[in-house]
Amino acid sequence: MEQNDYKKFNWWVEVFTIFLIIAEIFFVISHNALQKNISAIIVQILVYLVLSIIFFYSVTPEVLFNESDTPIRLKRTNISKETSNSFLKIAIMYLGLTKLAIIAVFPVMIFSQMMLKTNPLVFLALNFIVIFYFISLFMKYLALSKGYIITKLKDVILNLIFYYNPEDERAVVDKPVGVGSTVNLATKQGKIIMVTILAIPIVIILGLFIALALAGKL
Secondary structure, eight states, rough: OOOOGOOOOHHHHHHHHHHHHHHHHHHHHTTTTTHHHHHHHHHHHHHHHHHHHHHHHHHHHHTOBBSSOOOOOOOOOOOOHHHHHHHHHHHHHHHHHHHHHHTHHHHHHHHHHHTSSSSSSHHHHHHHHHHHHHHHHHHHHHTTTTTTTTHHHHHHHIIIISBTTTTTTOOOEOBBBBSSSSEEESSSHHHHHHHHHHHHHHHHHHHHHHHHEEEEEE
């Protein structure tokens, strides 16, 4: 499959993301809260630019069409180039929606605090669930474009997002789809590594919210 068979961005996702940022700016201005939220807006714009650059340079044939030696416990069949391209376009669409969901974290925080006068933790949790869901769909359609047969979300989670293979004794393996490494959650060492990786951001986020709560800003 040639690189020109797909586009790296969906224009409507990018337009909606930019519209979301502009609408948020007008919202805080209309509520005379620009000065209070200017740092969050600047960070949001920087995050959007950084994600756009990362996604642009990550969506390459070397990443999308890389064939890993790590075994995937999914059935595979031959599909036509047209079908593969169709699945790949959907995969890239969900990659764009993942970026949109990440950017939405900032307006969700601002809206929940300014309009609902409530702690944004619940809304942020829902936002992260949406992000994970879009990532799952991206991985699903990327695998479908390679001919893998996927019928359940569990197949995506345990074979593509995470790696769980009791028959593989390795704790760290190459990613089944894409490039890079991941851990085998079927091994004891893999579980320890994953818990450690997940614990670091959780501790940082909880510490931040505790600090803000003690300072009376939540």
